[in-house]
Amino acid sequence: MAALVAAGWWPAMAGAAEWNRLAFEAKTFEDVLKALGGVDAKASGDVVLVAPEIAENGAVVPLQISSRSPATDMLAVLVEKNPNVLAAVFEVPEGTVADFQTRVKMAQTSNVFVLARSGGRYLYAVKEIKVTLGGCGG
Amino acid sequence: MANPMKVRAAVDGDTVLVKALMSHVMETGRRTNDKGETIPAHFIQQVTVTHKGRVVLSAQWGTSISANPFLSFRFRGGAKGETVKVAWVDSKGDSRTDEAIIT
Numbered sequence: 001m002a003a004l005v006a007a008g009w010w011p012a013m014a015g016a017a018e019w020n021r022l023a024f025e026a027k028t029f030e031d032v033l034k035a036l037g038g039v040d041a042k043a044s045g046d047v048v049l050v051a052p053e054i055a056e057n058g059a060v061v062p063l064q065i066s067s068r069s070p071a072t073d074m075l076a077v078l079v080e081k082n083p084n085v086l087a088a089v090f091e092v093p094e095g096t097v098a099d100f101q102t103r104v105k106m107a108q109t110s111n112v113f114v115l116a117r118s119g120g121r122y123l124y125a126v127k128e129i130k131v132t133l134g135g136c137g138g
Numbered sequence: 139m140a141n142p143m144k145v146r147a148a149v150d151g152d153t154v155l156v157k158a159l160m161s162h163v164m165e166t167g168r169r170t171n172d173k174g175e176t177i178p179a180h181f182i183q184q185v186t187v188t189h190k191g192r193v194v195l196s197a198q199w200g201t202s203i204s205a206n207p208f209l210s211f212r213f214r215g216g217a218k219g220e221t222v223k224v225a226w227v228d229s230k231g232d233s234r235t236d237e238a239i240i241t
Contacts, residue, residue, distance in 0.1 A: 087202035
C-alpha cells in the first residue's frame, strides 16, 4: 500500500486535493514556484516571516508566516537547503486569515522563503535562519 | 490507528483561533536505524480543517514539517459552541479526524 502511494497509483483520499508530488520533490525555489503554477516571484514587504535568527534545534524550528496582501489565497514555506525544499502549502479560503504558525525541520543553516499567491501574482519574503544542530540527521 | 491530536478553538475578536497538535512521526525516508537500514518515509500529506461543513483550511505538507506537527491559524464566521474538525491523511493512507468545540 505504501509503495502504491509512493508510486502515485493509490487514489488520494476522497475530498482532498491530490498531493502535489512535483512541488514537494522539487530541489530549488524556482522549481517549486513552477510546480505551484508561478512563473516569477517578487520580493514583497507584504509577506512576513517571523522566525528565530538562530535555531538551536533544527528538528523543531517555529515559524509564523503571513501575508498582508488582501487577495492572498495561498501561502507556502520553503527551506532552501533541505533535501526537498518545499515544507508546506496552505490554501487560504475566503474568511481565513493568511497567517499560520507551524514548526519545520532544518538540516542546516538556510534561507527560508515564504511564498504567497495574491491575485495571481507570486510574492515572497526570505530570511536566513542559522541552525546549530541539524534536524534531519540519522 | 493513529493517536488522537489535541485541538483547541477559541473566539479571538472577530475570528476563531484554532490550534492543533498532531501525533505523528513525520519520517523523511532519509534516516537510518541502528542496523543501517533506511526508515521508510511516513508523513502527513494533507490537512483539512472544516467548520459547519465548510473548509476553512486546506494544507499540503512535505517531510520538512517537524514530528508531532503544530498548526495554528484564524478564520472568521465561527461562534462559541460550534464545532471545528481537523483531519489529516498521511503518506501511507492512514488518517485521523478530531474536533473541538469553540470556546
